[in-house]
Amino acid sequence: AQSVTQLDSHVSVSEGTPVLLRCNYSSSYSPSLFWYVQHPNKGLQLLLKYTSAATLVKGINGFEAEFKKSETSFHLTKPSAHMSDAAEYFCVVIVLSGGYNKLIFGAGTRLAVHP
């Protein structure tokens, strides 16, 4: 069965320092992987997606993620954190269920950014 594991439930960084949010996946075939962000009292917003094209994927707000098949990882990074990046981040894998796409979410990583 396909699944994702987010390795950290909380990550805390200082403003201006790099961000690393870790995600490992389990899949019997080449997966479609996504990162979503959820700000307080807001819905989820798609940050970026990997669908078997380039392994380095660039998203919105300066975020990027690298698909590494050998490590079964899809870690999210950003060179320099902003206060506005404080939010919860979800790694997501798409599974096919009865011919239809279904999103399987990781447990989430809460990112805190300190001045």
Added chain:
Amino acid sequence: KAGVTQTPRYLIKTRGQQVTLSCSPISGHRSVSWYQQTPGQGLQFLFEYFSETQRNKGNFPGRFSGRQFSNSRSEMNVSTLELGDSALYLCASSLEQRGPYNEQFFGPGTRLTVL
């Protein structure tokens, strides 16, 4: 283009009551999916509707049901509410969830509190 809207945003009910939540998708989107988000279980898929038909269903009891109208608006109903039903209920719309993945756009959610 207006985003996904959900009403009401907040709801307080007591055990045993029933509740109906509403979701209006982005204009032109025919697929509507519902998710439950709780601190303990994270984000879990409830069901997906397309052209007034439920096509996909998660592992939730029959107390959770939904429907979709001809204008693609969707409602979700929970009967005989339990304390554990307290959650953020998210609705997402997309063009189609069959075949290549189409991005799901999420609403802000309805926060249900069961007392």
